[in-house]
Amino acid sequence: NLKALRIHWVEPDAERIEHITTFVVQDPAFVNLQSGTRYIFNIELRRGTVAVIRPEILPWEIDETVNTTNGFVQDPRIVGTEAELLQAIADGVDDITLNADIEISQPVVVPAGTNMRIDLNSRTITNAGTGAAITVKGNLTIEGNGMVSGGSGGDNVAVMVSQGAKCSIMNGTFGVGADANGLGNSCIYTTGGEVEIYGGYFSTDAAYKGFYYVLNQNNSNPGKITVYGGEFENYNPAVGDDNLKGNFVASSCKSVLASDNGTKVWKVVPKDGTSATVSSASDFATAVSAGVETITLSGDITLDTPIDIPQNATTTINLNGSTITNSGTGAAITVHGNLTIEGDGTVSGGSGGDNVALKVAQGAKCSIMSGTFGVGPDAGGLGNTCIYSTGGEVEIYGGHFSTDAAYEGFYYVLNQNNGNPGKITVYGGEFENYNPSVGDDNLKGNFVASSCKSVLASDNGTKVWKVVPKDGTSATVSSASDFATAVSAGVETITLSGDITLDTPIDIPQNATTTINLNGSTITNSGTGAAITVHGNLTIEGDGTVSGGSGGDNVALKVAQGAKCTIKAGTYNVGPDASGDGNSCIYTVGGSLEIYGGTFKTEKDWRGFYYVLNQNNSNPGNITVFGGTFYNFNPATGDDSLKGNFVAPGYESVLVSDDGTTKIYQVRKKTT
Numbered sequence: 001n002l003k004a005l006r007i008h009w010v011e012p013d014a015e016r017i018e019h020i021t022t023f024v025v026q027d028p029a030f031v032n033l034q035s036g037t038r039y040i041f042n043i044e045l046r047r048g049t050v051a052v053i054r055p056e057i058l059p060w061e062i063d064e065t066v067n068t069t070n071g072f073v074q075d076p077r078i079v080g081t082e083a084e085l086l087q088a089i090a091d092g093v094d095d096i097t098l099n100a101d102i103e104i105s106q107p108v109v110v111p112a113g114t115n116m117r118i119d120l121n122s123r124t125i126t127n128a129g130t131g132a133a134i135t136v137k138g139n140l141t142i143e144g145n146g147m148v149s150g151g152s153g154g155d156n157v158a159v160m161v162s163q164g165a166k167c168s169i170m171n172g173t174f175g176v177g178a179d180a181n182g183l184g185n186s187c188i189y190t191t192g193g194e195v196e197i198y199g200g201y202f203s204t205d206a207a208y209k210g211f212y213y214v215l216n217q218n219n220s221n222p223g224k225i226t227v228y229g230g231e232f233e234n235y236n237p238a239v240g241d242d243n244l245k246g247n248f249v250a251s252s253c254k255s256v257l258a259s260d261n262g263t264k265v266w267k268v269v270p271k272d273g274t275s276a277t278v279s280s281a282s283d284f285a286t287a288v289s290a291g292v293e294t295i296t297l298s299g300d301i302t303l304d305t306p307i308d309i310p311q312n313a314t315t316t317i318n319l320n321g322s323t324i325t326n327s328g329t330g331a332a333i334t335v336h337g338n339l340t341i342e343g344d345g346t347v348s349g350g351s352g353g354d355n356v357a358l359k360v361a362q363g364a365k366c367s368i369m370s371g372t373f374g375v376g377p378d379a380g381g382l383g384n385t386c387i388y389s390t391g392g393e394v395e396i397y398g399g400h401f402s403t404d405a406a407y408e409g410f411y412y413v414l415n416q417n418n419g420n421p422g423k424i425t426v427y428g429g430e431f432e433n434y435n436p437s438v439g440d441d442n443l444k445g446n447f448v449a450s451s452c453k454s455v456l457a458s459d460n461g462t463k464v465w466k467v468v469p470k471d472g473t474s475a476t477v478s479s480a481s482d483f484a485t486a487v488s489a490g491v492e493t494i495t496l497s498g499d500i501t502l503d504t505p506i507d508i509p510q511n512a513t514t515t516i517n518l519n520g521s522t523i524t525n526s527g528t529g530a531a532i533t534v535h536g537n538l539t540i541e542g543d544g545t546v547s548g549g550s551g552g553d554n555v556a557l558k559v560a561q562g563a564k565c566t567i568k569a570g571t572y573n574v575g576p577d578a579s580g581d582g583n584s585c586i587y588t589v590g591g592s593l594e595i596y597g598g599t600f601k602t603e604k605d606w607r608g609f610y611y612v613l614n615q616n617n618s619n620p621g622n623i624t625v626f627g628g629t630f631y632n633f634n635p636a637t638g639d640d641s642l643k644g645n646f647v648a649p650g651y652e653s654v655l656v657s658d659d660g661t662t663k664i665y666q667v668r669k670k671t672t
Helices: 081-091 280-288 479-490
Strands: 004-010 018-024 078-079 093-099 102-104 108-112 115-119 124-127 131-135 139-144 147-150 157-161 166-169 175-176 184-191 194-197 201-205 215-217 224-227 232-233 251-259 264-270 275-278 294-297 302-303 307-309 314-319 323-326 331-335 338-340 346-348 356-360 365-368 372-375 385-389 393-396 400-403 414-416 423-426 429-432 452-459 463-470 474-477 491-498 498-504 506-508 513-517 523-524 532-533 535-540 545-547 554-559 564-567 572-575 584-588 592-595 599-600 613-615 621-623 629-632 651-658 662-667
Touching: 078 081, 081 093, 081 102, 081 108, 108 564, 124 131, 131 147, 157 166, 157 175, 157 194, 175 184, 184 194, 184 201, 184 224, 201 314, 215 224, 275 280, 280 294, 280 302, 323 331, 331 338, 331 346, 331 572, 346 356, 356 365, 356 372, 365 506, 372 385, 385 393, 385 400, 385 423, 414 423, 474 479, 479 491, 479 498, 523 532, 532 535, 532 545, 545 554, 554 564, 554 572, 554 629, 572 584, 584 592, 584 599, 613 621
Parallel strands: 078 093, 093 115, 102 124, 108 131, 115 139, 124 147, 131 157, 139 166, 147 175, 157 184, 166 194, 175 201, 184 215, 194 224, 201 232, 275 294, 294 314, 302 323, 307 331, 314 338, 323 346, 331 356, 338 365, 346 372, 356 385, 365 393, 372 400, 385 414, 393 423, 400 429, 474 491, 491 513, 498 523, 506 532, 513 535, 523 545, 532 554, 535 564, 545 572, 554 584, 564 592, 572 599, 584 613, 592 621, 599 629
Antiparallel strands: 004 018, 232 264, 251 264, 429 463, 452 463, 629 662, 651 662
16 A cells, blocks of 8 residues: 655755655555556656646645645656667656666667656676767666676676766666776766765775776766765765865765775765664664664663564664673574674673674675674573574674573574575674684684684683784774784784874784884874783884883783784883882783894983893893894893893994983894
């Protein structure tokens, strides 16, 4: 049955005033829809008015206008071959629907003076030649959630809009391959025409001089591109044209980075899209059922009734440091639509029955960016599943996942339904007593993304596996949070692009191999303890500073048992403790330290000794110096208590300056 239509339109002036009205269907012939019949309702809009129905429209936020009328239009031409498609256009048909995939050998040209709609109907138009798959010289609307492939091998384009023409893209997937030289082509191209994009997915397979020409304007005759929605691969519509610059995003919208798992995808959404902040189970359930797009928790929530993300919904839940607890049985959250979970916080699946933290149903998708997810045992004390896919798709980019108990020796942290497994892909996160690379308990496989690897991060009675990028990953950071995230994600090369103050010390985890390029920046420890503690393998290079801070048992750099640190450059210093006594600049507790360059100092002595390089007396580790400059400390004298000589064989420590207050030693290769 058809009860009503909701009409939403925007006035075409600079202010882009939006209106919404309700159109209630009263004629029984239109309420009771019959199979095989197409029902079309034509409504004439004039700026802020539904002209042929009712001349007055109230402000859209409170608009309760009710209208009644009916009308028919001609049925569309159904096409399933290239010849049928071209003939329909030649016949002047203005409404075309595909019923099969079509490969075209010549461009589809929408003639000037026409007003045409093409419903892709989930089918694909593929350009087997060169040039544009579709060239618009009139007025074209594309819809129907299908695909237009611009092809490859020449100057290929998915859709080209010519001078004076207009193309409105409502949805679908639009892509283009590389030219004959492997260089990027334009996906959507205007040469004096107008393009409006309301939805869809847009990409080009290759870049040209580092730029992905997803949306492109002719430099001499650019036309106009306006984006109200859609997703764009390796391209941000807010940057506009590669040469003409500008911003293609409509003034009422914004472009946000929706995902970055090796391929950046920007999404255009309303600036003031629907959002809600909730602190109770009832408000949470109401926001979900109302289709609110972004739901932010502002307090812990206990669920008596599970949350169900409905089919066709696209929802983001920001845990925002709060906890969702399932007080019943079954899944705390079941996904039938599209759900993204972000923000630090917890989802507890509860215990005592067939409990699950998160269940993703057939055809649904859930992306987990962060958070803690856990579940307790069933009534018999046996393990439940934390994350469960029954035909849905799960992507995990971060978070901590666990189940409190095992079942027949297996911890069901990630689990697939044996008859309808769906898909689980892990790009990041930590997993207790479970290695994502072993996949499902029964179906086996490997849940870890091909660009990543699973490593045993800790084993102190509870094994924790961590999924991190494979070798060769790098990141540039300018904040403490980005720095910590890059380290915890196992990024191999981290380059600083600005000074960073640490409220929480940085810990290089066990099994990690990390290079930090100071790049002229300063890392400052604002707390106590070590600014950087190494449990894995760390190399520090680049001019810059690591300051261990002051006021407690401060250290610039600490190398723990079994770890290794290689210092190639930089300045390292530490201030005094709360009593004004000297702290250690570099401290080894069972780890291995090699110094090839840099400057090292501690501002104060303790009992006449400057602890520039220091070893734990019970677990000293190893320090070897091949180069560097040391203030008020001679590396050849070794540790204050254990003595020895830190200078590498074939090298020597030379006093290069002594002004009576400060002695400076340099380590260099011996000369014959």
